[in-house]
Amino acid sequence: xxxxxxxxxxxxxxxxxxxxxxxxxxxxxxxxxxxxxxxxxxxxxxxxxxxxxxxxxxxxxxxxxxxxxxxxxxxxxxxxxxxxxxxxxxxxxxxxxxxxxxxxxxxxxxxxxxxxxxxxxxxxxxxxxxxxxxxxxxxxxxxxxxxxxxxxxxxxxxxxxxxxxxxxxxxxxxxxxxxxxxxxxxxxxxxxxxxxxxxxxxxxxxxxxxxxxxxxxxxxxxxxxxxxxxxxxxxxxxxxxxxxxxxxxxxxxxxxxxxxxxxxxxxxxxxxxxxxxxxxxxxxxxxxxxxxxxxxxxxxxxxxxxxxxxxxxxxxxxxxxxxxxxxxxxxxxxxxxxxxxxxxxxxxxxxxxxxxxxxxxxxxxxxxxxxxxxxxxxxxxxxxxxxxx
Amino acid sequence: xxxxxxxxxxxxxxxxxxxxxxxxxxxxxxxxxxxxxxxxxxxxxxxxxxxxxxxxxxxxxxxxxxxxxxxxxxxxxxxxxxxxxxxxxxxxxxxxxxxxxxxxxxxxxxxxxxxxxxxxxxx
Numbered sequence: 001x002x003x004x005x006x007x008x009x010x011x012x013x014x015x016x017x018x019x020x021x022x023x024x025x026x027x028x029x030x031x032x033x034x035x036x037x038x039x040x041x042x043x044x045x046x047x048x049x050x051x052x053x054x055x056x057x058x059x060x061x062x063x064x065x066x067x068x069x070x071x072x073x074x075x076x077x078x079x080x081x082x083x084x085x086x087x088x089x090x091x092x093x094x095x096x097x098x099x100x101x102x103x104x105x106x107x108x109x110x111x112x113x114x115x116x117x118x119x120x121x122x123x124x125x126x127x128x129x130x131x132x133x134x135x136x137x138x139x140x141x142x143x144x145x146x147x148x149x150x151x152x153x154x155x156x157x158x159x160x161x162x163x164x165x166x167x168x169x170x171x172x173x174x175x176x177x178x179x180x181x182x183x184x185x186x187x188x189x190x191x192x193x194x195x196x197x198x199x200x201x202x203x204x205x206x207x208x209x210x211x212x213x214x215x216x217x218x219x220x221x222x223x224x225x226x227x228x229x230x231x232x233x234x235x236x237x238x239x240x241x242x243x244x245x246x247x248x249x250x251x252x253x254x255x256x257x258x259x260x261x262x263x264x265x266x267x268x269x270x271x272x273x274x275x276x277x278x279x280x281x282x283x284x285x286x287x288x289x290x291x292x293x294x295x296x297x298x299x300x301x302x303x304x305x306x307x308x309x310x311x312x313x314x315x316x317x318x319x320x321x322x323x324x325x326x327x328x329x330x331x332x333x334x335x336x337x338x339x340x341x342x343x344x345x346x347x348x349x350x351x352x353x354x355x356x357x358x359x360x361x362x363x364x365x366x367x368x369x370x371x372x373x374x375x376x377x378x379x380x381x382x383x384x385x386x387x388x389x
Numbered sequence: 390x391x392x393x394x395x396x397x398x399x400x401x402x403x404x405x406x407x408x409x410x411x412x413x414x415x416x417x418x419x420x421x422x423x424x425x426x427x428x429x430x431x432x433x434x435x436x437x438x439x440x441x442x443x444x445x446x447x448x449x450x451x452x453x454x455x456x457x458x459x460x461x462x463x464x465x466x467x468x469x470x471x472x473x474x475x476x477x478x479x480x481x482x483x484x485x486x487x488x489x490x491x492x493x494x495x496x497x498x499x500x501x502x503x504x505x506x507x508x509x510x511x512x
Contacts, residue, residue: 091479094432116391117435117477125432223507365390367505 078103079194080142082187086154089136094129095158096165101126103190104183114180115165152195156204156260159188163208167215181212199255202247203264209244210267213237224375225368229276241271259295262287281310298329302339314346334363338373345380354380391435391477391504392484396493398471405496420492421472428476428487439472475504 085099097115100106108126112119143151166180188205195201217231226232248264255261266287273279288304301324309317321340330336341356357377361370409417421439428434448461474491478484481503488494488501 093477093479097432115477120429121432121434121477123432124430128430128432365503365505367507370505 078190080140082155082191083143083148083151084133084138084140086151086158087133087136087138088151088154089132089138090129092158092161094125094132095154096161097122097125098129099158099187100162100180100183103187106183110179152198152201155191156200159184159191160204160208160260162187163212167211178215181208181215184208185212197255199251200258200260202251202255203258203261206244206248206251206264207260207267209240209247210264210271213240213244213271219368223368225372227372228270233274236271241268244268245272257290257294259291262291262294266291279310281307285311298324298327298333299335301327301330302335306339306342309343309346314343318343318347332363334360334365334369337363338369341373341376345376350380390480390484391475391506392481393502393504394474394476394484394488394491395470395500395502396472396491397468397497397500399468399497402471402493402497417492424474424487424490424492427490428474433476433478433483433487435475435477437472437474440470443469 081103082099085102086095090098097111100111100114101108106114108123109119112122115122142148163181163184166178166182166184185205185208188201188208192198192201192205213236214228214231216237217233217235218226220226244264245268248261248268252261252265266284269280269284269287285304285307288300288307292300292304305317305320305324308320318340321336321343324330325336337356337360341353341360344350344353344356347353354377357373357380361373361377364370364373406414425434425437428437443461443466446461447458449456449458451457474487476484476487478487481501484501484503488499491499493499
């Protein structure tokens with residue numbers, strides 16, 4: 001595909017090659033190097049498509065497009081495509097849609113179901129994204145070395161966004177959205193296969209595996225959320241945890257440290273605790289401290305305060321929360337109110353906790369969260385009544 | 390993130406409407422059509438509709454398994470929903486910039502409300 005500058009036709013050619021592969025593999029068996037074989041087929045198809053197009057054009061133009069007969073490089077091509085889909089001219093929403101379409105090979109309808117928007121909207125988003133890439137003058141080639149790391153950062157972010165689109169869905173179109181998480185993991189595996197020495201790609205994959213492992217315990221059949229401390233840990237996916245733990249362990253030992261690796265390490269600590277009481281909170285607090293130093297952000301700050309409460313008690317954590325509230329990104333944020341409610345509850349101040357849960361429920365944009373926060377408030381309300389009677 | 394842009398019809402908006410010429414009213418209608426098209430092209434439009442007159446509304450309730458539909462108390466209603474745009478955008482700033490293009494915003498005001506989603510967080 002790198003041989004051709006035309007993004008649209010390349011994508012179509014890959015789709016056709018995938019279809020051809022699906023039809024041929026059951027008969028001929030899987031080729032030794034399916035990915036490279038696929039690229040070969042894709043470029044063969046590309047020539048066929050061009051020949052159809054150029055039937056109307058001058059003949060020599062087709063010859064100009066004839067590829068050199070070097071062995072196809074499967075590795076470079078899907079990496080190049082991922083990097084192209086994370087082009088800085090695109091909004092993150094467009095990067096997500098384009099990655100799912102061009103690299104994931106999902107249909108517009110599948111993407112629309114996953115992202116909960118109409119198919120026509122996704123179609124427009126993708127064609128607009130392609131147009132923007134064309135307008136920017138980008139071709140199907142690796143970005144210059146100076147831009148590569150920034151682009152790779154964007155690719156990781158896009159993959160994590162896709163994962164979260166699927167992971168955080170808890171009802172309604174849950175099945176379709178779960179596929180997005182699986183797709184994100186598949187694409188991250190693909191990226192890792194090409195950049196085996198990139199610690200942050202490995203960290204991202206480990207983070208996804210370790211987070212996704214909890215999915216079976218994370219929601220009840222009615223779609224309501226189960227907080228980490230209350231999940232049935234026997235339902236966690238032990239194989240995914242084992243893979244994630246092994247991956248992050250090996251990566252942390254060898255690669256320069258990064259935010260995804262740290263988040264994966266935190267997830268691993270949670271996943272290794274058979275019971276909530278076994279959780280190694282001092283280690284989690286330490287990891288959040290490192291994460292805060294490396295990639296500070298309002299959510300890191302809040303999670304660090306939750307860990308602090310587990311290690312040093314809720315009173316100290318509440319004092320830290322008052323300081324954190326000075327951060328404009330956190331003022332009026334529902335998470336801050338939710339953490340405050342949680343800490344107040346631990347302190348035994350049930351009346352204030354009740355009010356804070358209600359405030360958090362008012363401010364959240366998530367329906368399952370709202371339901372959970374209202375339920376907590378209601379439970380405390382009755383506890384409070386009980387206490388005072 | 391999905392946002393709903395709500396366009397209310399009320400005494401104030403009706404008063405403004407009265408002052409508009411036929412040509413301005415045509416322009417207003419075209420503005421809505423153009424905006425829908427622009428949103429669709431940008432890949433942000435989820436749905437957009439104008440609503441029929443509230444006198445056509447029916448009020449539905451179910452009691453003891455029986456559905457009762459009645460004409461509403463529309464005579465007393467001073468404000469009603471006249472139309473909406475449901476958009477899917479990056480953030481509230483982008484939603485506001487789309488809302489600013491709604492023709493009504495130039496005369497009265499429109500409301501932008503985030504839509505609850507189905508996401509959740511780890512706690």
